[in-house]
Amino acid sequence: MPAVIEASGLTKRFGATTALEALDLEVRQGEVFGFLGPNGAGKTTTIRLLLGLIRPSAGSARVFGRDAWAQPEAIHRRLAVVTADPALWPQLTAHETLDLLGGLHGGYDAAYRQELIERFDLDPDKRLRAFSTGNRQKVALIAAFMTRAELLVFDEPTSGLDPLRKVVFRECLAEARERGQTVFLSSHLLVEVEASADRVGLLRRGHLVEVGTFDELRHLSAMRIEATFEGDPPDLDGIPGVEGVRVDGRRLSFHVHGSVAPALEALAAARPVRLTSREPSLEDLFLARYGADD
Amino acid sequence: MARTTESPAALPRTAPIASTRTTGSPAALVGRLAFRELVRGAIVWGAVFALTLAASVFAYESTYGTAAERAELLRGIGSNSGIRALFGPAREMDTVAGFTAWRTLSLLPLVAGVWGLLVATRLLRGEEDRGRWETILASPLGRARATIATLAAIGAGTGVLFALTTGAVVLTAAVQGGIPVGGGLWLALALCIAAPAFAAVGALTAQIAPTRRAAAALAGAVFGAAYLVRVAADGSSSLGWLRWLTPLGWIEEMRPLTGARPIALLPLLAWIAVLVAASAWIARRRDLGAAALARRDDRPPRHAGLRSAASFSLRESLGGLVGWALAMALTGLIFGFVSKAVADLARTSAGLREHVRSTTSAPIDIASARGYLALVFIFLAVALSLYAASHATAAREEEATGRLDTLLGQPVTRRRWLAGRVLVAATCVAVVALVTGLAAWAGAAAGGAEAGLGDLLKASLNALPVVALFLGLSVLGFAVAPRHTGAIGFGLVGFAYLWEQTGAIVRAPEWVLSISPFHWLALVPAEPFDVSASLAMLAAGATAALVGIELFHRRDLVSA
Numbered sequence: 079m080p081a082v083i084e085a086s087g088l089t090k091r092f093g094a095t096t097a098l099e100a101l102d103l104e105v106r107q108g109e110v111f112g113f114l115g116p117n118g119a120g121k122t123t124t125i126r127l128l129l130g131l132i133r134p135s136a137g138s139a140r141v142f143g144r145d146a147w148a149q150p151e152a153i154h155r156r157l158a159v160v161t162a163d164p165a166l167w168p169q170l171t172a173h174e175t176l177d178l179l180g181g182l183h184g185g186y187d188a189a190y191r192q193e194l195i196e197r198f199d200l201d202p203d204k205r206l207r208a209f210s211t212g213n214r215q216k217v218a219l220i221a222a223f224m225t226r227a228e229l230l231v232f233d234e235p236t237s238g239l240d241p242l243r244k245v246v247f248r249e250c251l252a253e254a255r256e257r258g259q260t261v262f263l264s265s266h267l268l269v270e271v272e273a274s275a276d277r278v279g280l281l282r283r284g285h286l287v288e289v290g291t292f293d294e295l296r297h298l299s300a301m302r303i304e305a306t307f308e309g310d311p312p313d314l315d316g317i318p319g320v321e322g323v324r325v326d327g328r329r330l331s332f333h334v335h336g337s338v339a340p341a342l343e344a345l346a347a348a349r350p351v352r353l354t355s356r357e358p359s360l361e362d363l364f365l366a367r368y369g370a371d372d
Numbered sequence: 373m374a375r376t377t378e379s380p381a382a383l384p385r386t387a388p389i390a391s392t393r394t395t396g397s398p399a400a401l402v403g404r405l406a407f408r409e410l411v412r413g414a415i416v417w418g419a420v421f422a423l424t425l426a427a428s429v430f431a432y433e434s435t436y437g438t439a440a441e442r443a444e445l446l447r448g449i450g451s452n453s454g455i456r457a458l459f460g461p462a463r464e465m466d467t468v469a470g471f472t473a474w475r476t477l478s479l480l481p482l483v484a485g486v487w488g489l490l491v492a493t494r495l496l497r498g499e500e501d502r503g504r505w506e507t508i509l510a511s512p513l514g515r516a517r518a519t520i521a522t523l524a525a526i527g528a529g530t531g532v533l534f535a536l537t538t539g540a541v542v543l544t545a546a547v548q549g550g551i552p553v554g555g556g557l558w559l560a561l562a563l564c565i566a567a568p569a570f571a572a573v574g575a576l577t578a579q580i581a582p583t584r585r586a587a588a589a590l591a592g593a594v595f596g597a598a599y600l601v602r603v604a605a606d607g608s609s610s611l612g613w614l615r616w617l618t619p620l621g622w623i624e625e626m627r628p629l630t631g632a633r634p635i636a637l638l639p640l641l642a643w644i645a646v647l648v649a650a651s652a653w654i655a656r657r658r659d660l661g662a663a664a665l666a667r668r669d670d671r672p673p674r675h676a677g678l679r680s681a682a683s684f685s686l687r688e689s690l691g692g693l694v695g696w697a698l699a700m701a702l703t704g705l706i707f708g709f710v711s712k713a714v715a716d717l718a719r720t721s722a723g724l725r726e727h728v729r730s731t732t733s734a735p736i737d738i739a740s741a742r743g744y745l746a747l748v749f750i751f752l753a754v755a756l757s758l759y760a761a762s763h764a765t766a767a768r769e770e771e772a773t774g775r776l777d778t779l780l781g782q783p784v785t786r787r788r789w790l791a792g793r794v795l796v797a798a799t800c801v802a803v804v805a806l807v808t809g810l811a812a813w814a815g816a817a818a819g820g821a822e823a824g825l826g827d828l829l830k831a832s833l834n835a836l837p838v839v840a841l842f843l844g845l846s847v848l849g850f851a852v853a854p855r856h857t858g859a860i861g862f863g864l865v866g867f868a869y870l871w872e873q874t875g876a877i878v879r880a881p882e883w884v885l886s887i888s889p890f891h892w893l894a895l896v897p898a899e900p901f902d903v904s905a906s907l908a909m910l911a912a913g914a915t916a917a918l919v920g921i922e923l924f925h926r927r928d929l930v931s932a
């Protein structure tokens with residue numbers, strides 16, 4: 079699959095702060111790429127660089143094989159963007175806003191637009207000034223999806239949506255993916271990324287600390303095990319891979335890296351009455367990555 | 373007092389919260405925040421007021437040196453109803469005090485009033501539009517008190533204006549004599565009090581209009597009506613009682629330096645108090661963001677101007693275009709109408725002619741309506757330049773709000789976007805200039821002046837190159853220092869105008885005067901069009917705009 083987005087050594091400094099440091103990243107055609115990171119990690123900065131709104135301090139970003147800073151308009155004909163707090167024109171109605179954005183994009187799927195208006199339950203004749211944040215976000219989402227652009231770039235696109243609309247968003251995302259559209263999805267909502275992303279990248283303080291499929295990343299993280307015993311819980315000291323042991327009366331909980339066999343043998347010997355194990359969620363991954371020292 | 377007999381242990385108390393009142397109450401904080409927003413403007417206008425005052429004192433002394441000249445001035449202006457209508461009644465024109473009062477009162481209260489209403493609508497409705505008011509009101513501060521705190525900040529801003537004006541009065545009085553200090557203070561008060569009087573109007577319209585723009589337009593309409601009533605009152609002796617109906621009339625009735633009337637201050641203070649109380653009352657009762665005059669938020673779509681970035685810029689500029697065209701047409705109409713009267717007066721008064729000559733840098737003879745209109749069109753060129761600069765600030769507003777991110781996320785190039793805006797700005801300015809010329813012609817025709825349609829259209833076209841220059845410079849400012857777009861655009865126009873004015877009064881040498889582009893304007897229709905100067909200014913403006921577009925193309929977008 080050819081790469082739709084390629085960043086190499088992409089760096090952006092604002093005065094003394096380095097918002098993004100030497101980012102190397104490749105997003106392939108047709109994949110949904112999740113982009114995660116805590117506040118201030120540099121996600122929005124990356125997206126603005128990909129859109130050619132700001133100029134790299136070093137390195138380069140290429141989208142559809144073109145330089146993002148040098149040829150933004152050729153790139154923008156083939157992509158659509160939604161930001162967390164989309165800045166739109168308060169005096170325009172939703173209908174007019176969609177006309178404007180669709181017109182500037184150079185065309186859209188009118189039937190799909192109508193369908194999206196209904197699915198997102200949007201009042202098209204209302205001025206944007208009278209809209210809530212979530213409703214404004216719906217306008218921006220419809221404007222993006224209706225273009226059927228080859229690349230969809232989302233920066234926390236659902237932060238203001240209610241649970242029902244979040245489901246609609248996920249459905250639209252799945253449809254886009256089925257049609258072969260590429261998606262770059264930056265989000266704090268791990269469930270959203272977990273449900274849709276083929277691969278994720280974890281960003282922290284301007285550095286890309288991890289990239290891979292969700293399964294690949296899972297191996298980096300520990301499995302969590304909880305057990306309750308009839309008598310005293312066993313001592314797990316010295317068993318390979320075990321970490322973060324907590325004893326609470328007759329209950330024991332811990333993480334295991336790598337194989338769980340040695341730990342399970344030790345548990346079995348102490349006759350557990352209950353045992354639960356959990357695959358690490360993206361949230362665990364996130365906490366393991368950022369929780370301790372961030 | 374209650375005796376404290378209980379032991380400390382018998383007093384179960386929650387732990388006291390450490391007091392951190394070092395920064396003052398919420399009201400004081402809100403007031404200080406608002407004051408920071410407006411103090412720069414107050415200082416700039418204070419400087420303009422001070423200069424204007426000093427200029428008229430010194431010009432009077434140098435122009436009307438003898439008693440005979442002064443008597444003639446008094447006779448001439450006193451008997452001319454057109455001049456009286458436009459600039460207010462002239463009293464004691466044979467003294468420097470009377471002349472200064474007349475000259476400054478004719479203009480500065482209008483400036484103060486417009487400044488006051490713009491500041492009030494910006495700080496009240498504008499901040500509410502942007503959602504900042506919501507943050508402020510999350511503090512333990514009621515809506516009414518937040519409104520009053522903001523208005524108090526405007527009062528403090530007026531204090532700055534007043535202090536600078538007073539300083540100028542006291543200083544010139546000390547240097548030149550002829551103006552008593554007490555009377556000078558009263559004059560400074562009369563010049564500045566329009567600011568709070570119309571800020572109070574702006575405060576009220578900010579409560580009932582749905583947007584900052586609408587609030588400012590409504591307050592502007594009240595101001596325009598007050599001005600027209602005052603013109604009617606001064607223009608005809610039978611309508612003199614109308615003066616007691618509006619703030620501008622009361623200010624005139626304060627009669628500074630010419631038999632002051634303290635009683636006229638009372639209605640002004642009452643007006644301010646009533647409007648402020650009404651604003652606070654409405655602010656307390658209405659929903660945040662709501663407005664009595666709110667337009668419907670539902671409407672069928674209007675499709676015009678949504679096809680391209682440039683047509684959308686035009687659509688967005690239409691409101692401002694209509695407002696400016698109306699205001700400039702009214703101004704052109706009035707000045708056109710009085711042009712014959714002024715020229716007639718100047719023919720019989722060598723002193724007035726000499727006065728104009730000494731306060732303009734160009735050798736202008738206002739003894740003909742054409743000469744006077746040429747002078748007027750210099751002022752109109754200044755106003756049009758401000759309008760041009762406002763287009764650069766509109767572009768900046770689009771960038772600061774993040775909407776430009778939305779636009780440029782579409783296949784729209786930066787060059788095309790900004791070039792489109794510049795073209796729209798140039799078109800709007802040209803349209804307003806033509807409308808002004810037409811209106812001035814209609815006024816001149818109604819007033820019986822011998823100035824043809826061709827003359828006045830030529831005069832308005834003549835103003836365009838200098839306006840194009842300032843448009844180009846403000847676009848360049850937007851490209852180079854986006855956060856200071858307004859300061860650069862408006863500042864350059866203001867600076868050039870003050871340079872020209874002060875230079876003329878101190879009789880600066882030609883090369884000093886020619887630093888101001890307004891000095892390069894040919895005095896059309898009194899003189900022929902100056903092709904080479906016009907081409908030079910057009911070329912300079914176009915170059916500045918092109919360089920600006922290119923530099924903008926290369927810089928990062930900068931949020932607010």
Ligand SMILES: Nc1ncnc2c1ncn2[C@@H]1O[C@H](COP(=O)(O)OP(=O)(O)OP(=O)(O)O)[C@@H](O)[C@H]1O
Pocket residue numbers: 092095096097115116117118119120121122123124931
């Ligand atoms: N225009 C700017 N000027 C100065 N610093 C900036 C600018 N834009 C971003 N930064 C800084 O760059 C860093 C990254 O910001 P960015 O907005 O990319 O973070 P983010 O990952 O999108 O965070 P969030 O999840 O809060 O949206 C932050 O430290 C921020 O303060």
Ligand SMILES: [Mg+2]
Pocket residue numbers: 121122123233
């Ligand atoms: Mg962000």
